[in-house]
Amino acid sequence: MSLVKERYSSKKPYLASLSRRDAIKWIGALSVTAAFPGLTACSSQALAPQSQLAKGHWPQLDLPVINATGYGKDPNLIIAPRASWPRTLTAAQLTFIAVLADIVAPREGAAPSASEVKVPDLLDEWVSAPYEQQQQDRVSFLHLLAWLDEEARRRFDNLFVDVRASQQLAIIDDIAYKKAMQSEEFVRSAKAFADFRRLVLACFFCSPAGVKDIGYLGNVPIVGDYPGPSDEAMTHLQSVLDELGLTL
Amino acid sequence: MMEGQINGHDYDVIVVGSGAGGAMAAYTLTKSGRKVLMLEAGRDYDPKTETPMFKSNFDAPLLGAGNSDKDFGFYDATVDGGWEVPGEPYTKGEGSEFLWWRARMLGGRTNHWGRYSLRFSEHDFKGFSRDGLGADWPFEYWDLAPWYDETEALVGICGTNTGLDDMPDSPEGVLQPPPKPRVPELLVSAAAKKLGIPTAPMHRAVLTRPKDDRQACFYATPCGRGCSIGAAFQTTTSLIPMAQATGLLTVITDAMVKEVNVDEKGKVNALTYIDKKTKQAHRLDAKVIILAASACESARILLNSKSESHPNGLANSSGHVGRNIMDSTGVSYGAHIPALEGRPKYNEDGHTANHLFIPWWGHKMQEKKAMAFPRGYHFEIGSGFRAPSSWVSGDLDGYGKPLKEITKQAYGSYVGLALRGEMLPNDDCYMEIDEDVKDQWGIPVVKFHWKWSQHELKQVEHGLKTARQILETMGAKFDKPLPKAEDAILKGGQIIHEVGSTRMGDSPTESVTNQWGQTWDCSNLFVMDAGVFASNPHKNCTLTIMTLAMRNSTWLARQLDKGEL
Secondary structure (H helix, E strand, C coil): HHHHHCCCCCCCCCCCCCCHHHHHHHHHHHHCCCCHHHHHHHHHHCCCCCCHCCCCCCCCCCCCCCEEEEEEECCCCCCCCCCCCCCCHHHHHHHHHHHHHHHCCCEEEEECCCCHCCHHHHHHHHCCCCHHHHHHHHHHHHHHHHHHHHHHHHHHHHCCHHHHCCHHHHHHHHHHHHHHHHHHCCCCHHHHHHHHHHHHHHHHHHHHHHHHHHHHCCCCCCCCCCCCHHHHHHHHHHHHHHCCCCCC | CCCCCCCHHCCCEEEECCEEEHHHHHHHHHHHCCCEEEEECECCCCCCHHCCCCCCCHHHHHHHHHCCCCCCCCCHHHCCCCCCCCCCEEEEEECCCEEEEEEEEHHHHHHCCCCEECCCCCCHHHHHHHHHHCCCCCHHHHHHHHHEEEEEECCCCCCCCCCCCCCCCCCCCCCCCCCCCCHHHHHHHHHHCCCCCCCECCCCCCCCCEEECCCCCCCCCHHHHHHCCEEECCHCCHHHHHCCCCCCCCEEEEEEEEEEECCCCCCCCEEEEEEEEEECEEEEEEECCCEEECHHHHHHHHHCCCCCCCCCCCCCCCCCCCCCCCCEEEEEEECCHHHHCCCCCCCCCCCCCEEEECCCCCCHHCCCCCCCCCCCCEEECCCCCCCCCCCCCCCCCHHHHHHHHHHHHHHHEEEEEEEEECCCCCCEEEEEEEEEEEECCCCEEEEEEECCCCCHHHHHHHHHHHHHHHHHHHCCCEEEEECCCCHHHHCCCCCCCCCCCCCEEECCCCEEEEECCCCCCCCCCCEECCHHHCCCCCCCCHHHHHHHHHHHHHHHHHHHHHHHC
């Protein structure tokens, strides 16, 4: 299946769009195959008994503090700075995010997948940024990845990116739906996945292909007066008004 | 600008600030032949070359999302400012929450403002006479009306005359045609109509017809970024270059005013500013000074200008400098409208803000004391097929194709109603100087005190109920109770309509300036920003700041002609 062939894994890493300096760093990290080698090794050794797992496991990562500076209060708005802070995700984490982002937003007909529009790079920029919201997301997302690896090891004895697509989806099915929010076992992973999902969609729909996919038609100059709603839009509005018993 | 070349005596008037008030004063004075020196605390700024027109969120760091560096998003025009200015803190009294937006740039906050430009009404100037609360203004609407006419014609306002008591009409030919309303606004309008609530074209300082060197709006790229074509009004593409064209205006940027100085008799004769580039203090002789540094910054300068003859700060014999601060009340309530899901797409940018809004409809009832709160509000409508950003709306569930379908269906189906209401002054809302804290220029900082009264909370409660009714009439379903007003109301300062800190009035014991913005205590010292507002009607302050500055600097020029100052 072509879908399986295209999938990212430890052996088929996601290739980030990197600056030359970052690329050297990245090559150095290539030998690391797992997103969290130390952690996964540790947790596979000390697999918790079933009773404890019923309440749900959640990794405890000790993440280094991001102490970069931001782009400041007077950045160049015309040539936007895209490298104000160093990227922090490893090659394995980027591949992990590519796998996960493509589950959220896969290729669909003419619309590319999340990884095809470089969503993992945007997420690297995002989680590496020295701002409050981004730092919260970083903690949440990296714990989600670690949890998914723990879960893949527990269920299928491999890294998440290296288990079969159906096995990946078996795990995601447990955390991607609203019912997971009511489950003690999955509530933390479900919340983290929900935040990750929203951001992946945002990145995707901001991309030129995503703008087309969602159907945003603005940001083009209009000569003369603003034309207002199309005939089709007004016809639709009229049907809405009729349905609601309203008149203009 | 070389400071060595500047001699304050060469200028008839020194204006502190380059925003709505300062730029209008400088424009009016230079047009009447007076030499003006303008000091701006921020850097020079040119919208023609610095505005990120047409840039997409995809091109911005973090999809353009706001953060502590750029509170309103990466592309917001604000330079070196926002809720915090590095090295220039402010403090708050115990239990007080207050946010103070500043911009350190030529043109100040006019570079990014919402451009909503509604006239205050007859009743707005006489609130105290009606309900015994707050203060009356020292003139009537009809005294100001001709100046509104001139200001609207100069600034360029789109909108229509409605005949509503909340929106005084402009003379024929003053307003430019408003853009056509869009689908969600029309739906709000239909729902409001069923409830007996009016909607009207918003008045905005956006050109729909070309004017002077400024082009008409081409209905793309958000006005909050600034406008390189000059369609959306900001002083940096209009009043300042027009005043400079007279040859009578000199501008010094990066000049942070520390205090206004007086002679041994207590008469204003100079001011002291810090050159931010060299960190050196400079003293400039002055014949006449206009403070237009923003309501709270001008009050700060006055309170920091203590002398033997003015021990409580300059122009503060009344003790009213820093008191009577009002912001607008603010709360937002919105919902997904199922009937708008999956609706036909079209370009819904328009002039990128409200084409329609909900003006206040309850004034007559308030006059009869038939409402639980004394002052009005309006609703701004948030909706539309907007440029994709770092937030995706929709009740997301699952993943893959069905998830994307949820997002696409929800796109353009959200409608939010943002209340902006009139606040009354109260004794718990004021600013003073925090003697323990200085900014990086060695200037003592402002300490804010804040507490909403029942008037504001009851108004917000009414607004939340009304917003919900309108949204329900549009088919929205709610499964949660309305939030409590005290939890939902935004913080003081958060609407960025702070006014009243140097209010005008008829009495030197109850106000800081007379009706001309001339301080009671110092005849050659004027205030021409929102500090002089005697009340804060819900209709956004900038148009009235500019109108007052035009009227009062015209009066000032006449006094100079007569040799009165």
